[in-house]
Amino acid sequence: MENVEKIRRFPCTVCPMGCELTVDCETLTVTGNGCPRGAAYGVAEVTHPTRTLTTTVALRGSDRVIAVRTDKPIPKELLLPAMDFIRAYVAPENVRPGTVLVEGFMGTDANLVVTGK
């Protein structure tokens, strides 16, 4: 593991404050974070980065689409495969904000949930 960067610097994106984090990838210590969420993000980002997916899905019986999200961040590398699934997916009629469309989305512990109207 000689050529892996030991110290990484990147902005925290958990909230719009955008604190500049410095993470020691060996000891997993984070500095520069304005709050504890930033420390957790800094560690996650160098070990297993995750993102919340927000997109739209087709709606049965409608030519409109409806907004959805994962209710938890999913591994970053699943974003594009998840979109392949989404493109083939049609939501049932009568869904409302909060309706869970897919439980355990893409084999994660996140659900795919309706956000739009």
Place this chain on the structure above:
Amino acid sequence: MANVKTDALPEIKVGLLVIGAGPAGLAAAVAAYDRGVRDILICERQDFAGGILPQCIHNGFGLKRFGEELTGPEYAGRYEKMAQERGIKIEYGATVTKLSDDRRVTVLSEDGMRVYAADAVILAMGCRERPRGALPVVGTRPAGIYTAGCAQKMVNRMGLLPGREIVILGSGDIGLIMARRMTLEGAHVQAVCEVMDHPGGLRRNIVQCLDDFGIPLYLSTTVVEVEGEERVKSVTVAEVDERRRPIPGTERKIPCDTLLLSVGLIPENELTRQAGISIDPVTNGAAVRENRETSIPGVFACGNVLHVHDLVDFVSEEGEIAGNAAADYLANKEKIETAPVAKIVAKDGVRYTVPELIGDGETEKVTVFFRVSDSFRDATLVAENGDGVILSKKVRRMVPGEMQRVDLPRAKLVGTVTLSVAPKA
């Protein structure tokens, strides 16, 4: 509409009329209600509440307000529910066509035209995207050029993909968000070009929308020509000098079928101007006091109609300030209007402040929002009145794309107060 006689129209009395049911208007109405105002009407020209939020399906809203990351539709839903629970009346499809200096508001809807005589008015009309016509882009005018917000509506509300090979001009937040959105939908975003030497949008959006997908951001670069007859075929980009003039010899052609423009937002103040309310030339919004009262007593402004915000949480906060102030105004209308006690002047490094006028409020501190004109690291923010420095504060990082805020001691706000940035020595 100019020739319609409004004198003959039915006139309806209302306590507080809010123009716009976006995040600013909803928060203002809710705050006014919670301070005792019951006769509230919101006029909304669209047929839904939430303003632009229903098409902003990404997350990142509400961390300050609700302590969790919501999507635009979810954030809007929370405020819509608060308004509903209070029984606040919203008229949909109701376009305000005129605001007079005596708070008469002319409204046009399917039911016809009518005039509301309001005791107080809150302006919450939001902003619109700077259109293509305002851009110095030459060349043909083929199909395939959209504002980023228009593309957002197409993708997120209508399920239509505007194109496959995309170039985005401008690194405003909507442009960045759309770079990710179009990539997820299978389009290929070639590049985001920004004429300035710093990104226009929030840093988290640079990371999550561009870096995550390997989309390059070219700073100090602009689109100088659009090629294509019926449809965009390519755009030519070039680097620019400090005065934003293209540098000859740096041109580069990028094949694409779509150009998205994310080159800024402008507060929508036609009604404000029509009423004769004084406008700040920098923000393009009304010049207001700390309670967001405009130059016409009883008329308040909040949210993006006042100055363009980058966080909806602050829009809601400003809506509350205006809503509370409108409630106070309605509770003591007989109070004689006083002249402002201080004027805040933006100087070196500070582009504008909101508020810029200070009235006779009672809080110990006055929160001032401002934007800087350059990027600063470890700089000092300085406020001075005629007698000297009243605040000197080290700030780790300030960038033009992110709104700043500072609390100033009210007792020291007299006469002309300047706010400036002293760069790191």
